[in-house]
Amino acid sequence: MTEHTNKQFDADLEHVRSQFLQMGGVVEAMIYEAVEALSSHDPQLVEKVREREKEVNRYEVEIDERISLLLARHQPTAIDLRTLLAVSKMLTDMERSGDEADKIATTVRRMQDTDRPQIQLVELRHMADMVGNMLRLSLDAFARLDAVQAAKVVRSDKEVDKEWKAALRNLITYMMEDPRTISRAIDMVFIARALERIGDHAKNMSERVIYMVKGADVRHTGVRNTERQARGDEEGEAAEG
Amino acid sequence: MTEHTNKQFDADLEHVRSQFLQMGGVVEAMIYEAVEALSSHDPQLVEKVREREKEVNRYEVEIDERISLLLARHQPTAIDLRTLLAVSKMLTDMERSGDEADKIATTVRRMQDTDRPQIQLVELRHMADMVGNMLRLSLDAFARLDAVQAAKVVRSDKEVDKEWKAALRNLITYMMEDPRTISRAIDMVFIARALERIGDHAKNMSERVIYMVKGADVRHTGVRNTERQARGDEEGEAAEG
Numbered sequence: 138m139t140e141h142t143n144k145q146f147d148a149d150l151e152h153v154r155s156q157f158l159q160m161g162g163v164v165e166a167m168i169y170e171a172v173e174a175l176s177s178h179d180p181q182l183v184e185k186v187r188e189r190e191k192e193v194n195r196y197e198v199e200i201d202e203r204i205s206l207l208l209a210r211h212q213p214t215a216i217d218l219r220t221l222l223a224v225s226k227m228l229t230d231m232e233r234s235g236d237e238a239d240k241i242a243t244t245v246r247r248m249q250d251t252d253r254p255q256i257q258l259v260e261l262r263h264m265a266d267m268v269g270n271m272l273r274l275s276l277d278a279f280a281r282l283d284a285v286q287a288a289k290v291v292r293s294d295k296e297v298d299k300e301w302k303a304a305l306r307n308l309i310t311y312m313m314e315d316p317r318t319i320s321r322a323i324d325m326v327f328i329a330r331a332l333e334r335i336g337d338h339a340k341n342m343s344e345r346v347i348y349m350v351k352g353a354d355v356r357h358t359g360v361r362n363t364e365r366q367a368r369g370d371e372e373g374e375a376a377e378g
Numbered sequence: 379m380t381e382h383t384n385k386q387f388d389a390d391l392e393h394v395r396s397q398f399l400q401m402g403g404v405v406e407a408m409i410y411e412a413v414e415a416l417s418s419h420d421p422q423l424v425e426k427v428r429e430r431e432k433e434v435n436r437y438e439v440e441i442d443e444r445i446s447l448l449l450a451r452h453q454p455t456a457i458d459l460r461t462l463l464a465v466s467k468m469l470t471d472m473e474r475s476g477d478e479a480d481k482i483a484t485t486v487r488r489m490q491d492t493d494r495p496q497i498q499l500v501e502l503r504h505m506a507d508m509v510g511n512m513l514r515l516s517l518d519a520f521a522r523l524d525a526v527q528a529a530k531v532v533r534s535d536k537e538v539d540k541e542w543k544a545a546l547r548n549l550i551t552y553m554m555e556d557p558r559t560i561s562r563a564i565d566m567v568f569i570a571r572a573l574e575r576i577g578d579h580a581k582n583m584s585e586r587v588i589y590m591v592k593g594a595d596v597r598h599t600g601v602r603n604t605e606r607q608a609r610g611d612e613e614g615e616a617a618e619g
Contacts, residue, residue: 194598
């Protein structure tokens with residue numbers, strides 16, 4: 138590459154990175170707004186989430202197009218290539234996290250339209266805080282090329298799974314004790330499930346950050362191996378299976 | 379590229395394509411086996427699905443690595459670049475379809491361990507046939523570069539959504555009529571949901587086939603625009619929004 142195209146590539150790559158971070162900020166806001174709408178019964182919050190979902194879709198298409206162009210025009214290698222491939226994959230997880238937040242908002246709107254018995258479930262807000270935090274930490278790890286922090290996100294997904302199972306048990310108890318709550322409880326099951334999925338997506342994104350920084354594909358290798366790879370220990374090379 | 383590296387690239391690209399098709403064949407088998415395990419109560423089928431899931435994970439990591447290498451060594455453009463990027467994205471959808479089949483198998487195993495009341499739900503087998511078919515048609519469209527067939531898969535996802543909603547309504551009715559069925563019915567809800575997700579993944583993969591063949595990103599543009607793009611009509615250019 139000439140110095141000119143080199144500079145142009147660096148600027149374009151930086152643009153991809155910053156657009157992706159902006160997209161992530163939008164999705165993070167959607168998660169809090171969707172769960173806030175559930176307790177505040179504010180229909181405007183629901184609409185806000187639905188509008189943001191379209192914005193997220195536009196980001197996805199636009200960033201993907203830029204990545205294709207950059208790969209076709211310049212011939213990036215090593216960390217530049219890994220960054221573009223990692224963002225390409227992370228985009229999918231980010232867009233689907235936005236989809237999940239949008240599904241929560243749609244469910245909240247349907248719940249507002251009916252006057253079925255209310256269920257207060259403290260686990261839902263707790264889960265929303267956890268997965269919103271995971272998303273922010275993933276973005277932060279991406280921005281700072283911090284593989285160790287990314288590995289922490291991978292580990293924390295286990296906590297989200299525990300919370301999801303607790304929420305499900307509680308909701309089944311509700312349904313059994315008072316069958317009139319069944320429809321409402323099923324809606325809440327879907328909301329909890331959507332939050333659990335966002336946690337999965339944040340975990341996937343963090344695994345991509347580790348790949349980007351370390352060049353090691355840690356998917357399907359277990360949390361402990363992921364942590365070793367992120368720290369750069371040599372024994373991290375062998376997968377746990 | 380020299381003639382030699384050109385030939386090498388073509389052979390490597392063909393290898394990526396055929397590996398991806400093999401991976402798809404494994405996932406397709408998992409779907410049928412997981413649903414078959416539900417009605418046959420055969421624990422060996424459950425184990426078979428779980429084994430195959432590991433195989434699918436290995437395919438994902440291996441194919442992704444080959445794609446990175448091909449991008450780094452050769453500098454593919456146009457359809458070759460689009461093919462590699464499309465497979466990179468489709469891999470994620472394929473691996474997650476395998477995950478969903480694995481979750482069905484895990485749920486079936488849990489159901490086998492308890493003697494709660496059985497629920498026969500004809501919609502589940504119907505959904506499994508639909509999404510298994512969608513997956514096969516996506517792979518076929520990919521193998522034959524057939525954008526029109528890919529567009530048909532995108533449209534058929536609407537049928538899966540209808541079936542999923544019908545299954546959910548029936549399961550809620552079961553729960554209300556006999557609260558003893560609640561736990562079992564919730565398991566069935568998750569199985570139906572997993573099948574609906576596989577339909578989503580097949581739709582995503584078909585959208586990627588259209589991008590690969592036509593160079594047009596049809597995500598988030600509506601089914602009718604997708605069909606126009608796939609046929610190559612000029613008015614397909616403007617998104618429906």
